[in-house]
Amino acid sequence: MVTEPAPTKLTDTPLEPIGPLDTKVVQCLPKMTEGCLVPVYMDIQQAFVPAEIVSIREINGVHEFYIHYVNYNRRLDEWVTVDRMNLKELTPPSSSSSSSNNISHEIPVTSLPRTVQPSTTTTAAAAAASGAAELPLGNTTTFFLSDDADSLNSDLSRAATLPSLTDPLPATATPIAPTIARGNGNAHHSGAHSITKVKNINMIHLGRYFIKPWYFSPYPEEFTASSVVYICEFCLKYCKDVEALKRHRTKCTLFHPPGNEIYRNGTISFFEIDGRKNKSYAHNICLLAKLFLDHKTLYYDTDPFMFYILTEFDAQGFHIVGYFSKDKESSEDYNLSCILTLPPYQKKGYGHFMIEFSYTLSKLEGKIGTPEKPLSDLGLLSYRRYWSEAILQTLLKHKPKDNETDYPSLSINDLSEMTAIKKEDVLAALQNLNIIRYHQGSYVLSIPKDLFDSYQDKRRLRVDAKNLFWTPRVTTKSTNQFQSK
């Protein structure tokens, strides 16, 4: 289920301070602690929304509150000051949540300056009910570099020419210090520690972009103080400032992710990286990915995973667009562990393209695949879209000819084998398309005539298997090591 409600009807709430709180009201108010619930004015909704105080800090004598809007995705969490809160509706933490917060700050409400006009509170339920075409991404501002940073880029760039796909590529990046966090980002989110609920990196700089992170990621503590963490777009090493990145780039010779280029079509390439052979890159990509993935925590072992890095080529090199990771061996038929399209590239079809690529690999392996669960809200939307399109395209191929009236009999199994999509996902997609009925003990498809028209293939990015140079890995019984076929 999508957990995030869509933007609801906007209210024209004036955001006006009403001065110090009425003393009678103040006496009734509980202390402000982590775990308290309070309506907070949410910019994208232009209304008050119930929120939970996750953390409290004091900067130059001003209290700031890290709040989570109840029933909204955590990427919308933010630091706010008290003037955005309706303190008259402050409620203390429930006993279960307060017990986990007993070391938290306590702020007497009387010490706070003022609050804002209470107004129509947008309840999460109302927001959820509104139904939306697009999920709010929140403060995910991305923008091109300023002149300064552009000159950094040209400093760093050397004219790169597109090498032939068969040209040998360096196997590993310039050695860099190992990071403290390791993993593929594929473990389920524990949510145990409130520290991991607070975004710790303010901004990253990657290639041509500044990107605002969505979630916590366990970068070393000293990086959390930087206003911007500068990341080498080729080896993903992270630096505290631009000077450190410049120094790094004088040593780092990469102009593409380390590993083998296994796919190229025009300017689009995939590089394959073994989490065992290139640990530093694997660790770095997990840290980067965690900034945009909430429901996963990091594993400390990247060895069991392969990483597929999607890049776009220009004169300065192969720029990372996104990636997905994949278990080398999965007893649960997982063909994709984590997927990320970097925010500046989202909603342009790259996610769909990577998902199609993951199923193309499964087809070559002769396997049926499914993504590792749980899916994020955006992951679920993307997969639903992919499954629906893949199944409709398969049905289209089997559409009756003009002189025929009946569809050839196709089972869920047939559809699963033809698409490499696991049966459960085929069934979910057919239900989502609303074209399957259970009738007298069997499933029957009933396809409205105009359905195919709405699913014509208009995608700019499609996987062209003839541009893929890849052989599945096999396990050798003697060593239990993976080797290329």
Ligand code: ACO
């Ligand atoms: N709002 C509504 N629908 C959306 C949105 C959105 N913000 N983003 C994607 N979709 C849906 C659309 O139906 C779209 O189909 P369309 O192209 O016909 O409109 C479909 O998803 C695919 O969109 P793409 O542009 O191909 O996907 P994108 O490149 O944006 O990548 C992804 C999707 C990878 C999920 C991206 O949003 C992302 O990286 N999110 C953060 C990390 C994440 O949540 N990853 C998935 C975790 S689950 C797992 O790893 C197994």
Ligand code: ZN
């Ligand atoms: Zn580098």
